[in-house]
Structure formats: structure tokens, C-alpha cells
Amino acid sequence: MLFARVEIDNRPVKPYIGVQRAGRPVSNTGTRRGGMMTDAVASADRQIAVLVDVENVGLDSMQWLFDQLADVGRIIVKKAYGDWSSGSGKRDQLLELGVEAIQVFHATPSGKNTSDIRLAIDAVDLLYQSPVDTFVIVSSDSDFVPLVGRLRAAGKLVIGAGGKKTSPNSLARAAAEWKPVQCDTPSLTSPSSLSSAAVLSTRSLGLR
Secondary structure (H helix, E strand, C coil), X not given: CCCCCEEECCEEECCCCCCEECCEECCCCCCEECCEECCCCCHHHXXXXXXXXXXXXXXXXXXXXXXXXXXXXXXXXXXXXECHHHCHHHHHHHHHHCCEEEECCCCCCCCCCHHHHHHHHHHHHHHHHCCCCEXXXXXXXXXXXXXXXXHHHCCCEEEEEEECCCCCHHHHHHCCEEEEECCCCCCCCCHHHHHHHHHHHHHHCCCC
């Protein structure tokens, strides 16, 4: 490597070869784009939380989704929300995926939005109390649009994932990126199916 010899007021000045901090030389390598230094490792260093509305989407496509997210960063939180008391058959699948099951009991047959509210609360907790900078909301429910907007307003990257045919356009547009997944039929008893079962039972008993 050749160094140019510079003289100021007839005094030689040593050529600049880098700044040393904490005993480590700082390399001057890298690329600049638009006047800013780009960092090729930045995206791979993202801390990801995956929050799954399992009663809406299920778990069968989760491994595929996790593989897709490997290029985005490191998943540090995996949570799936639902009433697991009626879904014991999913235990092995949860263990294999490394997903934490969040139990949400439905106090009434309708049980509408119970899991959604718990998911939203946990997302806000992670926003303020964790190093998570990327949220993946797995659902086909447009009720999550305000949550997605709140997370993005806080400067977080939000990726949505949901059914190819059932996801509303509003949720896909709200997220920075959308990943369509295949929705399996959840083995968990969803609020809507609970309500339908209750109606059928009352009708069979002649109560309605």
C-alpha cells in the first residue's frame, strides 16, 4: 500500500490510516449510499417477536414462516394465543417449534377478541420493555390494524402474516411487509365455533 507524504509549513505529517479505539483498529472499509454508511449486518441483527393469533391462523405454517424470518434477524420471542385447554393435540407441535403457549380462557361462549386483547397487551409490553425492534403479527384479523400502526409509529418494523384468501387488505397495507401463509383449521375451539356449538345444543334441547 502506498501512502502520500504530506507537508504543512515544511513539516511532514504522518498519513492517516485509521482510528484505534479500545486497542482495535477501525477499518475504513464499507460502502456509502446517499452519504450514509451502509451496514450489511444490520438486518441480520434485528431482534424479532412473533405473536400468533392461533385461533385465527393455526400453527401448520409456522416453521415455513420462521425460515423466512431467518433472513430478517433473530427470533427472540415466539408466542401463540388461544384457549389451549381444548387443544392438547398441539402440545408436540408447540414444543417442536419452540413456541410459548399463552392460555386465554373464554369466559363466555362468544369470547370475541379475548386472545386479540392479550396479544396486543403483550406487544405493547415488548415495545417498552424489551430489545425487540421487529414485530411479526400472525393473524387475518383487521382488528390488529391500530396495533400495527402504533408499533410503526414507535419506529418498529412490523411484518404481517395471514391467510392468503382470508386476510383483509387493510391489515396487509398497514404492515411494512406481508407474508401470506396457509391457514390450517385450528384444533383449538375458537370463540365462533363455541358459539355455534352452544346454539346447536340449545336447539337440540328445544330451548330455542
